[in-house]
Amino acid sequence: MQISEIREQIIAGLSQARPDVQNIGGQTRIVQDLELDSVAVMDFILSVEDRFDISIPLDRVADIVTVDDLVHVVERLGNAERA
Amino acid sequence: MSIFDKFDHLRHTYESFGSGSHNPFTVSFDRIESATEGVINGRRVILLGTNNYLGLTFDPHSIEEAVRAVQTLGTGTTGSRVANGSYAGHGALESDLAKFFRRRHCMVFSTGYQANLGMLSTIVGRGDHLILDSDSHASIYDGARLGHAEVIRFRHSDPDDLYKRLRRLKDAPGSKLIVAEGIYSMLGDVAPLREIAAIKREMGAYLMVDEAHSMGVLGEHGRGLAEATGVEADVDFIVGTFSKSLGSVGGFCVSDLDGFDVLRVACRPYMFTASLPPSIIASTRSALQRLDNDKHLRTQLMDNAKQLHNGLHDLGLEVGPHISPVVSVALDEPEVAVRFWSALVEGGIYLNLALPPATPSSRPLLRASVSAAHSPAQIQKAVELFAKIAYELGVLRSEPAPRLHSLAANAA
Numbered sequence: 001m002q003i004s005e006i007r008e009q010i011i012a013g014l015s016q017a018r019p020d021v022q023n024i025g026g027q028t029r030i031v032q033d034l035e036l037d038s039v040a041v042m043d044f045i046l047s048v049e050d051r052f053d054i055s056i057p058l059d060r061v062a063d064i065v066t067v068d069d070l071v072h073v074v075e076r077l078g079n080a081e082r083a
Numbered sequence: 084m085s086i087f088d089k090f091d092h093l094r095h096t097y098e099s100f101g102s103g104s105h106n107p108f109t110v111s112f113d114r115i116e117s118a119t120e121g122v123i124n125g126r127r128v129i130l131l132g133t134n135n136y137l138g139l140t141f142d143p144h145s146i147e148e149a150v151r152a153v154q155t156l157g158t159g160t161t162g163s164r165v166a167n168g169s170y171a172g173h174g175a176l177e178s179d180l181a182k183f184f185r186r187r188h189c190m191v192f193s194t195g196y197q198a199n200l201g202m203l204s205t206i207v208g209r210g211d212h213l214i215l216d217s218d219s220h221a222s223i224y225d226g227a228r229l230g231h232a233e234v235i236r237f238r239h240s241d242p243d244d245l246y247k248r249l250r251r252l253k254d255a256p257g258s259k260l261i262v263a264e265g266i267y268s269m270l271g272d273v274a275p276l277r278e279i280a281a282i283k284r285e286m287g288a289y290l291m292v293d294e295a296h297s298m299g300v301l302g303e304h305g306r307g308l309a310e311a312t313g314v315e316a317d318v319d320f321i322v323g324t325f326s327k328s329l330g331s332v333g334g335f336c337v338s339d340l341d342g343f344d345v346l347r348v349a350c351r352p353y354m355f356t357a358s359l360p361p362s363i364i365a366s367t368r369s370a371l372q373r374l375d376n377d378k379h380l381r382t383q384l385m386d387n388a389k390q391l392h393n394g395l396h397d398l399g400l401e402v403g404p405h406i407s408p409v410v411s412v413a414l415d416e417p418e419v420a421v422r423f424w425s426a427l428v429e430g431g432i433y434l435n436l437a438l439p440p441a442t443p444s445s446r447p448l449l450r451a452s453v454s455a456a457h458s459p460a461q462i463q464k465a466v467e468l469f470a471k472i473a474y475e476l477g478v479l480r481s482e483p484a485p486r487l488h489s490l491a492a493n494a495a
Contacts, residue, residue, distance in 0.1 A: 038440045042217065046238060055235040055248050058227065 001052075001078060007071045009051060014067065017044055026068035045070075052078055096438075100421065107424055107436040117141055118330075118456040123433060129461050131451045132434035136408050137299050137373075137380045138456025139330035145369040152365035159360045165348065172364035179371055180335050184306055184321060188343035191335050193356050195295055195324025196222040198334030201352035202291065202322055203262070204230035210257040214248060214288070216240065216264065216274070218443050223262055223293065229352075232260075239443065240267075242278035249286040259288040265297025265308035269442055269450065271409030273301075276308050280317035291320040299328030299374045300408055305381055329370040331363045384408055384455035387462055391453050394466035399479050408453040411437075412469070413446045419476055420447035426472045432465050 011024050018034050028034065031041060048070065049055055054077040064070045100106040113122040118138035121130050139145060160170060177189040192198040203226025207213050211232040215223060218239040227234045238244040245261065252259060261283055263274040276292065283290040294307030302310030309318045319340060325333040347353060374380070388408045396402050401413045414420045417438050424436040435450040442448050451465070473479040
């Protein structure tokens, strides 16, 4: 899957969680800018894992700040699964 | 600029509750009168939030044994078992626990938290995989963080999701350890252990069950959910605590796996901490004996749990999905939950307030834990006070319609 496609799907998911926030993009910070609490973030990550059929290890979740950080983790894990 | 600036958001929440007995996080008991009664700020309260499931904190024999131990062996061991030596009681308690759980090996830790911290950070390492329930207790998450295994989560009590995640790891090298809890501490719900055990078998993983809230509570002999669901043979490690049904403090892990004892020199949270004092070992051994011999405690406990769970459910309050000694009422607004909690304490009922994000589903909870030592009258008082406050705060809007079983009871 192309990185732009992954980004598009993740942004669509975040827009569902925060329909009131406009212009979510690659540089949007998931916790600070979208004001999601830790439970909401964890639920969102679970839904991303389902969507892309991957498991994101918790140490990598800890490093994710922006939407693009998440996009890159999904892309790498997705490629690793297919390899 | 202070080193504590990073905690500003926490301080704001903490201070917003005020001080003293009005702050759910700074409650201090003036006195503890019994397993079910105490005094907060001069007010006598029923203790309905202490995890004292079997009510053994004032068990006369356990107190006698603790007193004798402190008089003959002193107040503390002043060192770790590895560096400073064990007392005979440490080994005796391990042997008691192994026998109780019908396992060959047992290690005792200084707290239940350390049992999870120690086991999870040690038995899986780099290249291994830990698969945790997403609603796991903090001690499980912290143990996972202390170790070097790759950690993934499955959706809470969802065997299909667990299966999916193990399938993705099918060809990955390394050991895979699944971790579940017998009774989850926030909502009192019970893990689907039979299904989890079947997946464990099929996928060739190991399984650890934390029976902290289910030891002495579930199973014919009180061995927890693994016994109650008939899957003890599939559970490779059981961890638990002495600070709930056994009324003291400490933790343990039992197992049948060969080579288990090497953990005594590999597990840092076991090695680098002071061992439990003789009085604790003595009261815990006595309480375990009582737990083993007195089945009535478990039936009384479950009767009390049913009374509270059904009583609150029949009022129209939202309680957890299973009847267990942890009975939590979910509310919508944290502010209402705080007022509800304060009114309960004012009215003579002490229980726990759990606020998001420390709760599942981001909802505040009023968390009660029932004891075998509660009388039906104490539970009834709690239900009545819940009803009164729920109507006053508008959590319940109209008197509930009588339920079928209440009508049947009245007709009888």
